[in-house]
Amino acid sequence: MKKGIEAIIFDADGVIFDSEKLWDVGDAEFMAKRGVPGLSSEVKAKLAGTSLLDGTALLLDSYQIKEDVHTAAKERIGIMEKKYANELEFMEGFKEFLDFAQGRLQTAVATSMSKHLFPLLDKNIGFLKMFGGHVYSVNEVPHAKPAPDIYLYAAKQIDVAPEKCVVIEDAPNGILAAKSAGMYCIGFASTFPPDLLNKADIVFQTFDEISGFIENKLNAL
Numbered sequence: 001m002k003k004g005i006e007a008i009i010f011d012a013d014g015v016i017f018d019s020e021k022l023w024d025v026g027d028a029e030f031m032a033k034r035g036v037p038g039l040s041s042e043v044k045a046k047l048a049g050t051s052l053l054d055g056t057a058l059l060l061d062s063y064q065i066k067e068d069v070h071t072a073a074k075e076r077i078g079i080m081e082k083k084y085a086n087e088l089e090f091m092e093g094f095k096e097f098l099d100f101a102q103g104r105l106q107t108a109v110a111t112s113m114s115k116h117l118f119p120l121l122d123k124n125i126g127f128l129k130m131f132g133g134h135v136y137s138v139n140e141v142p143h144a145k146p147a148p149d150i151y152l153y154a155a156k157q158i159d160v161a162p163e164k165c166v167v168i169e170d171a172p173n174g175i176l177a178a179k180s181a182g183m184y185c186i187g188f189a190s191t192f193p194p195d196l197l198n199k200a201d202i203v204f205q206t207f208d209e210i211s212g213f214i215e216n217k218l219n220a221l
Contacts, residue, residue: 005217006164008101009154009183011049012111012135014170014191018091020048022083027059030076036063048191049173051144052077052114077114084117085124091190093207098130100211104218108134110154110167112174115139134158146173148181155181168210175199186210 014020027039027047039047043062047055056073059065101107108131115137121127128135134157141149155162167178170191176199178185187200188210194203204210 007106007160020191026079049145049171051138097207110150146176151181
């Protein structure tokens with residue numbers, strides 16, 4: 001990690017929210033209506049970190065389903081809105097880590113989550129307020145992860161140089177996006193095993209481990 005860390009940028013699904021399991025259930029429901037009994041592990045790995053539209057296209061293409069992607073995406077997000085409203089929980093240790101981080105660094109969110117879900121999350125938990133409004137969706141940039149666009153956009157909005165940002169990511173696509181943006185990336189092994197996050201600079205399994213790592217790095221500056 002380079003000296004001079006000034007900000008932590010979080011992915012949302014699988015980092016802030018324990019939501020990847022909700023997507024698994026929601027996508028299983030979505031695909032079951034199309035005669036697909038379950039998603040392969042390969043498709044799940046490709047799906048994590050994609051935008052709503054790109055992920056829907058991936059699902060349809062992977063199982064040779066000919067269907068309008070925009071109509072299918074609308075159905076898919078409708079399924080998830082119900083799950084986010086009733087079943088969403090924070091990742092264990094996240095709220096404590098956020099308190100720790102915000103006492104020391106700037107924070108922001110750069111997520112592939114559809115912006116359609118933001119009002120729901122804001123109403124239920126004050127999501128935008130938690131980050132002072134610095135919550136950015138892939139809908140706001142030209143290209144989804146693994147392109148670096150959303151991370152570069154978030155860094156620009158908080159006025160921090162990319163090389164002074166640390167990203168926390170749980171998905172291979174997100175890790176590639178962060179590294180392509182020139183940022184230090186912590187892999188968070190909540191969704192995938194550590195060996196699938198090997199493009200990250202370092203991998204941890206708990207927020208306690210991450211807070212200890214960040215504290216040591218800040219003390220060394």
